[in-house]
Amino acid sequence: MPDIAGLPLEQISASVARAILEEGVAALQYGDTTGRLKTKQVICGLVADFDIQIVPEDLIITTGAQQALELIGKTFIDRGDVVITEGPSYLGALQAFSAYEPDVHTIPSDENGMDTDLLAEELARLGPRGAKFIYTIPNFNNPSGVTMSLERRMHLLDLARKYDILVIEDDAYGRLRFEEETIPPMRSIDPNILYLGTVSKIFAPGLRTGWIIGPRPILEKIKLVKQGDDLCGSTLNQVIVERYFTEIDWRSTLDATIGRYHERRDALLSALEEYFPAEATWTRPQGGLFVWINLPEHIKTKQLLPFALEKGVTFVPGDGCYPAGTGLGLSSMRVCFSFEEPGKLREAIRRLAAAIDEYLEASKA
Numbered sequence: 001m002p003d004i005a006g007l008p009l010e011q012i013s014a015s016v017a018r019a020i021l022e023e024g025v026a027a028l029q030y031g032d033t034t035g036r037l038k039t040k041q042v043i044c045g046l047v048a049d050f051d052i053q054i055v056p057e058d059l060i061i062t063t064g065a066q067q068a069l070e071l072i073g074k075t076f077i078d079r080g081d082v083v084i085t086e087g088p089s090y091l092g093a094l095q096a097f098s099a100y101e102p103d104v105h106t107i108p109s110d111e112n113g114m115d116t117d118l119l120a121e122e123l124a125r126l127g128p129r130g131a132k133f134i135y136t137i138p139n140f141n142n143p144s145g146v147t148m149s150l151e152r153r154m155h156l157l158d159l160a161r162k163y164d165i166l167v168i169e170d171d172a173y174g175r176l177r178f179e180e181e182t183i184p185p186m187r188s189i190d191p192n193i194l195y196l197g198t199v200s201k202i203f204a205p206g207l208r209t210g211w212i213i214g215p216r217p218i219l220e221k222i223k224l225v226k227q228g229d230d231l232c233g234s235t236l237n238q239v240i241v242e243r244y245f246t247e248i249d250w251r252s253t254l255d256a257t258i259g260r261y262h263e264r265r266d267a268l269l270s271a272l273e274e275y276f277p278a279e280a281t282w283t284r285p286q287g288g289l290f291v292w293i294n295l296p297e298h299i300k301t302k303q304l305l306p307f308a309l310e311k312g313v314t315f316v317p318g319d320g321c322y323p324a325g326t327g328l329g330l331s332s333m334r335v336c337f338s339f340e341e342p343g344k345l346r347e348a349i350r351r352l353a354a355a356i357d358e359y360l361e362a363s364k365a
């Protein structure tokens with residue numbers, strides 16, 4: 001979970017109360033399937049920070065980026081279609097796509113994101129239009145925390161053009177950078193891709209407000225699917241989002257949150273150095289919420305989980321971040337540093353290391 005304890009609740013509450021009086025019952029009425037015009041204008045302003053120049057007709061407001069993933073699955077995937085993701089990838093995306101029974105091909109990633117040389121080999125094998133789309137989380141990937149380099153982004157776009165394959169760029173975490181320079185989103189370079197965003201990590205996940213930016217003919221199809229899904233998203237939530245990003249100093253609030261994430265990442269990494277087995281490796285994210293840990297192969301993180309829970313600590317076992325049945329990620333885990341204070345994170349890592357010892361003892365026995 002993102003840490004939203006710093007939100008200015010009194011200001012939000014006053015602004016929402018004012019909004020309801022000013023908007024009248026329109027704030028509580030059905031709305032356009034693709035979202036309110038004002039909300040879209042606000043999102044156009046937000047993405048302009050990353051040099052994505054669009055007008056309201058270029059996006060659809062969704063019920064969180066999660067709905068965007070589900071709509072994309074429903075719109076594009078027929079049973080058996082090849083879909084390409086980096087490995088590991090977002091569990092929720094794999095779940096959303098899996099309902100439509102794709103054949104998910106995983107391209108390994110390293111500290112620079114998806115390995116696009118391996119992607120090139122895979123696409124050469126599959127041939128032109130051999131996959132429905134390539135799904136990637138290039139900034140502070142969930143679950144690995146790694147960021148795709150600019151060189152790889154350019155390579156991916158070249159390959160997508162060469163093989164005529166749609167790219168889905170999920171940028172749920174792009175603003176949460178606490179180190180080094182922003183790398184341009186692929187959508188700022190190529191208007192043909194689908195770009196997903198959300199207020200979940202920059203304002204509040206409970207508002208369930210996200211968006212899809214894409215070519216208009218594709219948005220037309222997605223709109224038809226969305227009509228059948230929910231008629232329209234929550235009008236009131238969109239009003240709250242509009243007011244937050246126009247009436248409140250959200251940038252200062254977010255900067256303070258990112259500062260806390262930075263401190264927490266540092267605490268988590270230093271605790272890993274101190275307590276974890278020498279053979280373990282982990283990522284060093286420059287932003288976002290997650291660190292990905294690889295343990296020696298004989299440690300299976302799904303079996304380790306009950307030992308950790310016993311000590312009051314939890315994590316996501318790595319195999320859930322790969323398509324089912326691939327046998328990948330079995331000795332990996334995702335840990336999250338966003339939500340707890342540095343002291344608690346340190347203690348959590350200490351207990352997790354003790355849980356590993358107990359698990360190894362029990363395996364020997």
Ligand SMILES: Cc1ncc(COP(=O)(O)O)c(C=O)c1O
Nearest residue numbers: 064065066090142172198200210
């Ligand atoms: C990569 C990624 N995409 C999408 C989502 C869904 O976000 P939302 O809260 O906007 O539905 C998440 C949530 O954690 C995520 O990690």
